[in-house]
């Protein structure tokens with residue numbers, strides 16, 4: 001079974017989105033996301049797909065929607081979580097849940113690892129990463145970087161977490 005991970009950037013209040021968009025513009029985080037997900041499977045909710053506005057190149061884009069008629073060129077469209085799991089189980093490539101809020105909520109119990117960029121700042125917005133029990137996770141790596149975005153210098157704690165008890169999917 002290939003690895004399934006969450007990748008997310010959040011602020012100190014676990015904020016991840018504002019009005020369908022990211023609340024910040026931090027090129028370092030976008031580059032981090034690109035490097036981690038390149039040539040992998042990426043799974044996203046329909047809102048996140050529409051907010052990105054296009055297929056992310058050199059990755060298998062899997063979009064989850066309840067709309068049975070939804071089609072978008074270059075995407076694999078699935079209508080339930082079981083079909084996501086079936087697809088990624090057949091794949092020998094690592095898969096990432098890339099958001100948004102509703103996908104994170106449903107997939108935290110199902111993933112093996114999480115890549116969390118915690119921006120040490122508070123922003124305004126309306127979409128949050130769900131609370132999770134930190135005791136369920138081992139810290140594989142954790143480091144703090146200082147980067148520039150939105151003409152501001154941000155500290156970002158970049159964490160790679162591995163679930164202590166392996167998920168049965």
Ligand SMILES: NC(=O)c1ccc[n+]([C@@H]2O[C@H](COP(=O)([O-])OP(=O)(O)OC[C@H]3O[C@@H](n4cnc5c(N)ncnc54)[C@H](OP(=O)(O)O)[C@@H]3O)[C@@H](O)[C@H]2O)c1
Nearest residue numbers: 009016017020021045046047048065066099100101102103
């Ligand atoms: N900071 C970050 O790292 C990050 C990453 C990604 C996204 N975001 C932000 O997150 C926000 C969007 O989050 P969101 O929760 O509103 O939307 P979302 O999770 O991207 O998409 C939700 C949609 O996905 C579909 N869906 C979800 N679960 C499903 C299931 N079990 N079966 C079938 N379809 C399912 C539904 O689409 P239908 O309505 O079509 O049925 C649902 O309305 C945006 O602000 C975005 O910018 C932030």
